[in-house]
Amino acid sequence: MSANDHAPTQLPVITAKGDLDADTLPSLDAELRAAVTTASGVILDISDVTFGDSGFINLLLRTHQDTELRVVGLGPPLDRLFRIVGVDTILHIFPTVTHAQGARQ
16 A cells, blocks of 8 residues: 555645625525535635625535535635534634645545
8 A cells, every 4th residue: 555545646626706695696606516426525615705695605505515525725704604603613713824725534
């Protein structure tokens, strides 16, 4: 066995920005679905998201059920929403993309 046999697989990174609601979620959903067709999981960077509604939470939970979803960059105002809804205890949340890439699957 070579050292590369144990090298972590790099997951695709999708960056979401702005408000995530009924108008913007279909394109994010399509990006996530496309990413997981060729990878064992996906990293979603939400550090530039300013708003997320219940549809966004549902999208995260669906994606989490379908694949290895790693969420990066949780901060205000979404951190409060995640705590209130309880998804902060369900989702795999990391401070940075580097941390998410380095985590074991």
